[in-house]
Amino acid sequence: MRTEVSSPLPQRVExxxxxxxISGLTVAxxxxxxxxxxxxxxxxxEPRIGGIVGSRDVSGYRVDTGPHGFVHGETGVRTLVDHLGLGEELLPATEEAEEILVLREGRLAPVPTTVRGFLTNPLLSPMAKLRVLGDLVVPPRSTEETVFDFCVRRFGVSVARAFAVPAVRGVTGGxxxxxxIDAKFPSVRALEKRYRSVLVGATWEYWKYRRAALRRGGNLPSVREFGMRLHTFRGHGMQRIIDALGADLGERVRLGRTAERLDRVDGRTWxxxxxxxxxxxxxxxxxALPTAATADLIEPHLPxxxxxxxxxxxxxxxxxxxxYRRRDLPADPRGIGFLASPGDGAxxxxxxxxxxIFPEQAPADRVLIxxxxxxxxxxxxxxxxTAEAAAVIHRELARVFRIGGEPVFTFxxxxRRAIPEYHVGYREQAxxxxxxxxxxxxxxxxxNAYRGVGVNDCVRLALAVAGSALAEP
Ligand SMILES: Cc1cc2nc3c(=O)[nH]c(=O)nc-3n(C[C@H](O)[C@H](O)[C@H](O)COP(=O)(O)OP(=O)(O)OC[C@H]3O[C@@H](n4cnc5c(N)ncnc54)[C@H](O)[C@@H]3O)c2cc1C
Incomplete structure (x- = not known):
């Protein structure tokens, strides 16, 4: 990739x-x-592009420093993959690894994605299962709510504690x-609004997707695949999409350049x-910056x-x-991963x-978590x-997976300031x-501060922003 740090900058560009x-590169x-x-x-x-998205190859392991993949069923990265011609390089997660688990009171259980999944879930009592069906009759509400309150209202407090708390914690750290719920999981809120029930909405959307797949002559997607089939890039991890964007943009990208001030020179010049x-x-x-950097630059213009x-x-x-050495675990960890309830994995x-999920990202006789x-x-x-943090994590993992040996690889x-938290009221502010x-x-x-923090959200917004910029007279 030709991105020279020290070459002189043009004085004026469009x-x-x-x-x-990924946001800025996608816009460009x-x-x-x-x-x-x-x-x-x-x-x-920085001296490299990609921001939070990137992968490191170390000692035969590939570790993503930020997102480990993206849901290919959603729009966003999928569009970018088409534009970049990377379709052939997509690597879907293995089929055995479709479920997401939750860790609660030392037990791993699947996060339910269907009515049946709720009704057979070992973390829910018979009363809690009955309460889940309340979703079919509870009227929709239009005022903004927390994720917890939304789940309590629709599915009952047991579901909120068992799944909503660890899901938000595990996915966003919040x-x-x-x-x-409106800012963090707008698609769930949209199901409530449109179908008056999240379960009915999710089922209906799945059948629509299934019918479309049949019409296209493709394979029938399973329910889980519909919801969350993860993809990355063969041989590279998420780094691939960054490298492809960087290669296409070439010398339009300048590294090691920190924007410090933004001034209005005249009506048509910044x-x-x-x-x-x-x-x-x-x-x-x-x-296309973290919030603090954007705030510094726009402060004189939009206080x-x-x-x-x-x-x-x-x-x-x-x-x-x-x-870990594979022989030090009684079995490979199942599922995409687990979301820990507070207290369980402290x-x-x-x-x-x-x-x-991506066996090529670790040596054959090793397990990478x-x-x-x-x-x-x-x-x-x-x-x-690093030594202290890795020891804590190893202790917690060893308890869950009954690991009999020490880690042989640590990354x-x-x-710092990793993922923006969208509190109630933030969507309106955004x-x-x-x-x-x-x-x-x-x-x-x-x-990631405006319309969602996931890479799909960021790419969708970036494509829309590029459209607005192109349409600007
Ligand atoms: C650990 C982690 C795991 C994640 N996992 C997932 C996941 O599995 N799936 C998912 O969908 N999402 C995930 N996310 C969220 C997602 O990765 C991010 O929201 C997204 O990558 C943000 O991209 P961005 O381009 O908007 O911001 P950034 O990646 O933060 O890019 C901003 C860029 O601006 C540069 N910059 C800052 N200040 C200046 C300045 N003054 N001048 C010039 N440049 C500047 C920075 O160096 C950086 O390169 C994860 C996030 C984290 C932190």
């Missing part, structure tokens, strides 16, 4: 994208794809009792001043939006991957059973040394930020 994570790629003559420049602070003293003028600026973004809380999250938020740890419930965990990466930005000619924002 569009500057600040931030070379889409701009150039749809308008090949457009001059576009991506400024990235707390189901404060994060918003000036981006960099930490190294250089500056670039552009008609359009797309800020209210800047205050909102500066106030978003992001817990630290630690990624620890441990490799530090573990969730695991990904990497060697189960990637954990996310820390989050808002253990804020001090990010400060431990550790700490993400809408106001987006409206303020839309009313400012030449200014655009993308990233």
């Amino acid at each position: 569009t500057v994208v600040v931030g070379g994570g 790629h889409e701009l150039v794809r749809r308008d090949p003559t457009r001059s576009v420049l991506v400024l990235e602070k 707390d189901a009792r404060s994060l918003s 000036r981006i001043a960099l930490a190294d003293g250089q500056a670039v003028d552009a008609r359009q600026v797309v800020l 209210e939006a800047a205050t909102t973004l500066a106030g978003v809380h992001h817990p630290d999250v630690r990624v620890i991957a441990l490799g 530090s573990i938020l969730g695991t990904i059973h990497t060697s189960t 990637r954990t996310l740890a820390g989050g808002s419930s253990s804020p001090g965990f990010a400060a431990l040394s 550790d990466h700490v993400w 809408d106001r930020v987006l409206a303020d930005v839309a009313a400012t000619p030449g200014l655009h924002v993308a990233g």
Whole structure:
């Protein structure tokens, strides 16, 4: 990939994208794809592109530092994969590994995705199972709620405790009792709104998907596959999509360039001043940055939006991957991974059973388990040394999987201010930020602070932002 750190910057371009994570790279790629003559420049602070998305190959193991994959059934990355011609390189998770588990009181049980799954779930009492059926009659509500309150109202408190709390904790590092269902899981809320029942809606959507698959002459997707079949890229992990974007963008991407100030020069020109003293003028600026960096840059122009973004809380999250000799485990960990209830894996938020779902990512005689740890419930965990943190995680994993030996491989990466937390009320605030930005000619924002934190969410927003930038007179 030709991305030179020290080559001189152009003085003026049509569009500057600040931030070379998957959001910024997608915006830039889409701009150039749809308008090949457009001059576009991506400024990235770090010496590598990708931001949170990336994979490291170490001692025969492949470890994703951020997302380990994406749900290919949803739009977002799927569109980007088509644009980049990466379809042949997609690697689906193994079929044996379709379920997600929850760890509660030392027991692993599947997260239910169907009515039958709820009614046979070992974590729910007969009364709790009966209460799940309340979802069929409880009327929809339009006011914003926390994930926990939403689940209590529709399915009962047992389901909320058993599944909603660990799901939010394991996926985002946050707390189901404060994060918003509308902002965090808008597709679940949409099912309630549209079908008056989440279970009816999910079943109906599955049958629609199944009918469409049949019409296309494809294989019938299983219920689980419909909901959550994960994909990554063969031979590379998630790094592949970043490398492909970087290769297509070539010298339009400049590394080691930190945007420090954003000034309005005149009605059609923004000036981006960099930490190294250089500056670039552009008609359009797309800020595809973490919230704090966006807040700093827009503060002189949109002080209210800047205050909102500066106030978003992001817990630290630690990624620890441990490799074990296969013979030290009685069996390979099953499922995609588990979501830990608070108290069960005190530090573990969730695991990904990497060697189960993507066997090529570990040596044949090894088991690789990637954990996310820390989050808002253990804020001090990010400060431990690698040896201390790995020892804690090993102890917790050894209890769950009855591991008889020490890890033979350790990978550790700490993400400070990792994932933005969308509290109740945040979606409205994010809408106001987006409206303020839309009313400012030449200014655009993308990233994980507005319309969801998943890579699919980020890519969907980035494609839409590119569309708006192209349509701007
Ligand atoms: C540990 C972890 C696991 C995750 N797992 C999943 C998962 O399994 N599935 C899923 O869908 N999502 C997952 N996510 C969420 C998802 O990965 C992120 O929300 C997404 O990658 C964010 O991409 P982005 O481009 O918006 O932001 P970032 O990746 O944060 O990119 C922003 C970029 O801006 C650069 N930058 C910052 N300041 C400046 C500046 N002043 N000037 C220039 N550049 C600057 C940064 O260096 C960075 O490269 C995970 C997140 C984490 C942290």
